[in-house]
Amino acid sequence: MDTKEKLKVLNKKRPELTISAAKKAASTNIEWYHVLSELIDNAILVDKSKCVNVTINMHYNEDNEKSYIEVIDDSIGIPEKDILNIFDYGQSANQGKMLLCKMGMGLKGAIWGLGEFDYLITKTSNGNKCQAQPMKYDSDSDILEYIQVKPSSFELDAQLSGTIVKIKRVNDKLPNWTNQSHFDAFVFKINSMYANLLHESRVKIHISYSNSSGSKWYKECIGSFPLMSNPRHLLNNDISIGFNEPTYIKDTTTPIDKIEIKTKHTKVKLTAWHKPTPNQVEKYFDTSKNKVYNPQTYKDSLFGYGSETGGITIMYRGKYIEFGVEKHASRTENQGIILEMDDDSGLSFTGYKNTLQKNNNYREMLEAVDSFLKENGFFVRSIVGTPSVEEDEIVKKFLEYIQTDSIYLESLGIESYQKQVETWIRTEVGETDIIVRDYNDPEIVTCVIEAKKDRCGGYEAAQLWGYMAYHNCKRGILLSGADEQPSFNVMIKSLKDFCNLPEVEIKKMNVKTLKAGKFFNI
Ligand SMILES: Nc1ncnc2c1ncn2[C@@H]1O[C@H](COP(=O)(O)OP(=O)(O)O)[C@@H](O)[C@H]1O
Numbered sequence: 001m002d003t004k005e006k007l008k009v010l011n012k013k014r015p016e017l018t019i020s021a022a023k024k025a026a027s028t029n030i031e032w033y034h035v036l037s038e039l040i041d042n043a044i045l046v047d048k049s050k051c052v053n054v055t056i057n058m059h060y061n062e063d064n065e066k067s068y069i070e071v072i073d074d075s076i077g078i079p080e081k082d083i084l085n086i087f088d089y090g091q092s093a094n095q096g097k098m099l100l101c102k103m104g105m106g107l108k109g110a111i112w113g114l115g116e117f118d119y120l121i122t123k124t125s126n127g128n129k130c131q132a133q134p135m136k137y138d139s140d141s142d143i144l145e146y147i148q149v150k151p152s153s154f155e156l157d158a159q160l161s162g163t164i165v166k167i168k169r170v171n172d173k174l175p176n177w178t179n180q181s182h183f184d185a186f187v188f189k190i191n192s193m194y195a196n197l198l199h200e201s202r203v204k205i206h207i208s209y210s211n212s213s214g215s216k217w218y219k220e221c222i223g224s225f226p227l228m229s230n231p232r233h234l235l236n237n238d239i240s241i242g243f244n245e246p247t248y249i250k251d252t253t254t255p256i257d258k259i260e261i262k263t264k265h266t267k268v269k270l271t272a273w274h275k276p277t278p279n280q281v282e283k284y285f286d287t288s289k290n291k292v293y294n295p296q297t298y299k300d301s302l303f304g305y306g307s308e309t310g311g312i313t314i315m316y317r318g319k320y321i322e323f324g325v326e327k328h329a330s331r332t333e334n335q336g337i338i339l340e341m342d343d344d345s346g347l348s349f350t351g352y353k354n355t356l357q358k359n360n361n362y363r364e365m366l367e368a369v370d371s372f373l374k375e376n377g378f379f380v381r382s383i384v385g386t387p388s389v390e391e392d393e394i395v396k397k398f399l400e401y402i403q404t405d406s407i408y409l410e411s412l413g414i415e416s417y418q419k420q421v422e423t424w425i426r427t428e429v430g431e432t433d434i435i436v437r438d439y440n441d442p443e444i445v446t447c448v449i450e451a452k453k454d455r456c457g458g459y460e461a462a463q464l465w466g467y468m469a470y471h472n473c474k475r476g477i478l479l480s481g482a483d484e485q486p487s488f489n490v491m492i493k494s495l496k497d498f499c500n501l502p503e504v505e506i507k508k509m510n511v512k513t514l515k516a517g518k519f520f521n522i
């Protein structure tokens with residue numbers, strides 16, 4: 001039997017919402033400024049050439065009746081025909097024009113989640129100014145109804161188009177800040193969420209705050225862009241600072257810059273980089289005077305060095321929606337990771353755009369990102385200030401490097417690279433990284449080379465000495481990403497004296513002596 005026939009509609013009703021239900025629907029445990037940010041989102045345009053101004057005025061008053069938050073923008077406004085439709089859940093107006101309008105929840109969440117909706121006034125460039133507000137209600141158990149009324153004030157008269165949303169009785173959410181540092185911390189949060197969009201001049205955000213005890217602050221938001229240091233492409237050898245670009249994929253010169261990570265159900269774009277240390281930035285700034293390396297700006301930056309700013313940052317259409325995701329031990333203070341998602345990413349938002357549902361797709365995606373980064377040596381730990389690359393990479397790059405340099409080939413006595421050079425030789429005493437054999441008598445080893453990622457001390461010297469002894473070779477090179485410690489030379493001297501072998505020759509080469517800028521840039 002056809003189920004449609006069986007279903008006989010006897011009566012119909014569309015759900016109604018009481019004021020208290022609207023408030024409940026808007027309540028979440030996400031931070032209030034994330035909810036507020038939905039109103040900033042609403043003004044930003046798809047059109048990249050347009051920069052919208054958003055002004056947030058906040059007033060905290062001991063008397064809740066006088067407290068408010070208002071958000072004013074000079075975006076395109078809402079057409080009069082839609083002024084009441086925008087209060088429907090899941091509805092969108094201005095189809096295709098707004099960058100961050102999506103689920104039809106944000107506005108409703110903000111006007112009932114931050115306090116109580118006072119009014120919305122809006123104006124399009126060729127339409128009338130119009131105003132919407134809730135129908136007067138006496139108690140929270142009244143049914144919520146929106147009405148359009150004649151605009152009663154001069155607000156928006158000075159601009160061509162735009163929207164004002166005013167929310168009253170906000171004392172439950174808006175803090176009573178007594179110190180400018182509280183206000184500054186709030187501005188920093190907004191700076192962070194919109195760092196990219198502010199940087200690209202898609203939006204300008206002005207924030208003012210006042211309270212009934214007389215405090216008054218104002219600030220304009222500033223955008224920022226991560227400062228990077230590519231460990232495989234050094235900019236300044238002496239301080240081991242890399243070019244300001246994402247880290248390369250291992251064994252290539254392709255930066256991990258919007259690499260697509262795909263799993264069965266998800267896809268995201270990944271950007272990953274290593275951060276310079278504050279010390280490197282300071283030193284480089286001293287010599288270059290390049291503003292990009294301003295140490296203070298770097299210190300205050302959203303992507304500055306340190307574990308507080310670590311973990312994955314999730315971005316949706318230029319807005320940073322989550323920070324510090326999956327912050328665990330393997331992500332050190334010098335690693336920056338951004339995942340960019342779009343509507344077809346297979347990931348789902350919660351009611352607000354600021355949090356993702358932590359479902360199976362989400363976990364699948366995080367795992368894929370983690371293993372991609374692992375495979376590409378991104379999580380290699382290294383001593384502060386040395387390049388985060390693995391030993392085998394140092395070995396490979398060294399071999400490539402000497403082959404293109406006749407002076408190196410000659411100094412190592414190499415006539416036939418194929419015949420004489422061998423790598424990762426397993427022996428009873430361990431694995432030797434590189435040995436060079438005599439051209440005429442391959443039984444004779446003429447040089448032993450040991451690579452160390454970020455150490456060059458007495459222990460490393462002794463290990464190299466051991467390999468040299470095993471291969472019966474009096475010439476060795478310790479290849480390291482780091483400078484030598486005094487113990488390195490003391491150990492060599494002690495061994496020479498003890499074994500009575502003054503003729504042994506051990507050289508230290510680090511990424512710097514090999515002109516690493518070129519060294520790691522194939
Ligand atoms: N400041 C604004 N400027 C222009 N349009 C707006 C503005 N605020 C809201 N709108 C319109 O109202 C609709 C509903 O907003 P909202 O409830 O935040 O849902 P969403 O943004 O997810 O669509 C949006 O689709 C947008 O078209």
Ligand SMILES: [Mg+2]
Pocket residue numbers: 038041042100101102104105106107
């Ligand atoms: Mg919205």
